[in-house]
Amino acid sequence: MDSRPIGLVFPGQGTQRQGMGEPWRDTHSWDITGEVSRATGEDLVELLLRTSTEALRRTDLAQLAVFTVAVMAHAEAVRRNVLSGPVVACAGHSLGEYAALTAAGALSLPDAAALVAARGRAMREAAQQREGTMGVLVAAPLPEVESLVRAVREAGHPVWVANINGPGQTVVSGSPEGIEQIAGQASSVGARMIRLQVGGAFHSPYMEPAAEALRITLKNTAFAPVHLPVVSNVDAEPYSGDGDWVELGIRQLTSPVLWEQSVHTLTGRLGCHRLVELGHGRTMAGLIRRIVPDTEVLSMDRPDALDRAPTE
Structure with a gap:
């Protein structure tokens, strides 16, 4: 078993595609679709298997689809024990921060799914108010x-x-x-x-109506008092229960995503010698290789990628 510390990273909106759930359909983690469906009122099986790529451009649907595949990939990686080495921190790009919070133990799956659904609706409504x-x-x-x-x-x-x-x-x-x-x-x-x-001008002042709409849902959500460090998008700082995730979640909607700085936090201060991307696609891995070329990065974007994961 590799003893080097690793960090988990999760992709954001933009990686959604028709049939993106198909590779996970025969895994144990597929049961997560039922949990997310019950928490959100959306049919995740329909979203992940049959909804067209064009329809998945809709912000609220895209975010639920990307989030669900990310948490399925993480659950399956944990179940198969392929995350060699101790996991010491998590981070996610924009929407991916909610998958990171789930993987870190800061949020339960139902609470995270409900937040993602509320966030997607709020962002979609804000975008309809002001074209961007x-x-x-x-x-x-x-x-x-x-x-x-x-x-x-x-x-x-x-x-x-x-x-x-x-x-x-x-x-x-x-x-x-x-x-x-x-x-x-x-x-x-x-x-x-x-x-x-x-579908809108995300991470800009155009999302202020979404931030206000999401505030109530965030305030009514229970965040664990202690969890693995999660590097926040808004300031690239790690928080392990000492962070105000209500305010961080609100600020995230209107602030820049400091992804380059967040990766340096993971590989520098937090000592992650390997970064593992979990979710659909390999966008994060590509960015990470440009930011820290000497850091090993793996993409576990399909069940067969989990099977090929190195164990030492």
């Missing part, structure tokens, strides 16, 4: 991106930095006009823009 979108600026250093975003905003176009994902990858969020302005000027900072197919 997002895009990824690739190749430009963060200071140049921040300078461009500030200039476009000062010119009267609402736009903000939303995700700091890694070297040369920064997500911006705001009005369609603001994102269009950023796209048009991206070459001035040596970047190109990839537009994201999302």
